[in-house]
Amino acid sequence: MPEYDPLADLYDLEYGHDHDLPFWLALAKREGGPVIEWGAGTGRLAAPLAEAGFDVAAVEVSGEMVERGRDKSSAVEWVRGDMRNVKLGERYKLAICAFNSFLCLLSLDDALGFLRNVKEHLAPGGLLGIEVSAFAPEELRDDYGPGLRHDLTRELPRGELERFSVSRYDAASQILAMRLFYEMYGPKGNLESKRRHELVIRVVGRGELELMLRLAGFEVEAMYGGFEGEPFTAGSDQLIALARRR
Numbered sequence: 001m002p003e004y005d006p007l008a009d010l011y012d013l014e015y016g017h018d019h020d021l022p023f024w025l026a027l028a029k030r031e032g033g034p035v036i037e038w039g040a041g042t043g044r045l046a047a048p049l050a051e052a053g054f055d056v057a058a059v060e061v062s063g064e065m066v067e068r069g070r071d072k073s074s075a076v077e078w079v080r081g082d083m084r085n086v087k088l089g090e091r092y093k094l095a096i097c098a099f100n101s102f103l104c105l106l107s108l109d110d111a112l113g114f115l116r117n118v119k120e121h122l123a124p125g126g127l128l129g130i131e132v133s134a135f136a137p138e139e140l141r142d143d144y145g146p147g148l149r150h151d152l153t154r155e156l157p158r159g160e161l162e163r164f165s166v167s168r169y170d171a172a173s174q175i176l177a178m179r180l181f182y183e184m185y186g187p188k189g190n191l192e193s194k195r196r197h198e199l200v201i202r203v204v205g206r207g208e209l210e211l212m213l214r215l216a217g218f219e220v221e222a223m224y225g226g227f228e229g230e231p232f233t234a235g236s237d238q239l240i241a242l243a244r245r246r
């Protein structure tokens with residue numbers, strides 16, 4: 001079962017941010033459409049890109065996420081499929097893989113398989129943008145880190161959502177396993193329900209990402225450390241790669 005199915009009803013509550021949208025919009029304006037987003041979630045980026053007038057296809061493996069995405073925007077062409085091997089039969093000028101969707105690929109073979117699939121879907125000279133979190137060393141500990149962390153509080157129409165997590169990093173496999181604890185409170189502060197979910201990602205650094213892109217036949221044009229096009233440094237929170245199909 002896709003890992004995100006059980007999280008789909010909470011996704012838009014957890015991740016309502018859009019500070020990355022101007023970056024992707026500017027890129028779409030520069031490169032032109034059509035645009036494809038890989039691992040599109042519920043369309044946090046795909047929907048506003050389509051609203052801005054671009055032809056947008058969104059690939060997503062979780063049926064629950066796709067369902068919510070379709071409700072959000074019928075202007076997006078939603079494709080339920082696995083980004084490692086799904087075939088759309090179209091060529092795009094811009095491909096986006098944002099907000100850690102790339103880290104859901106848990107092995108080198110999966111990551112390379114995905115990059116080769118992206119290449120098949122890009123028009124000659126087309127551009128791929130990948131954005132992933134750049135983790136600080138203290139976030140990548142092999143024990144359960146500093147213990148239970150409070151990640152977020154969100155207002156609900158009637159009540160509140162709290163999320164806590166513990167994570168464990170295995171440096172040998174680069175796998176970061178997160179255990180997420182959700183608590184839903186009612187209007188009077190009473191705990192109404194709680195649930196637990198396991199999420200696993202594979203952490204990727206700058207050199208590895210660059211090498212994988214080259215190996216898959218891309219020309220790496222830029223490595224940024226943020227959405228303003230800042231250089232990537234040891235203190236960056238994001239790693240953004242822009243790579244062109246040769």
Ligand SMILES: C[S@@+](CC[C@H](N)C(=O)[O-])C[C@H]1O[C@@H](n2cnc3c(N)ncnc32)[C@H](O)[C@@H]1O
Nearest residue numbers: 004039040041044060061062082083099101104
């Ligand atoms: C952290 S979310 C990011 C969603 C979206 N890109 C955003 O910016 O909000 C990662 C998404 O990638 C999807 N995903 C993971 N593996 C995938 C795969 N092999 N093929 C397609 N989608 C995948 C997950 O189901 C999830 O919706």
